Amino acid sequence: MDVVDDQLSTGHKLCVLTMIDTFSRFSPTLAPWFTFRGSKVMEALGEVDSAEDCPSRAQA
DSSP states (O other): OEEEEEEOTTSOEEEEEEEOOTTTOOOOEEEEESSOOHHHHHHHHHHHHHHSOOOSSOOO
């Protein structure tokens, strides 16, 4: 899980939450936002958990 950010030509900052399974190289979600908060990360994790067969814990 990582956050990639960049600035658009309009001056707005764009953040994208990326999640990648390092074993299968499957990306269950790419979540773009203009404002980035912890609650949005939890929301994205909840959506992935309910949609996919996810492991019970994440490993760093």
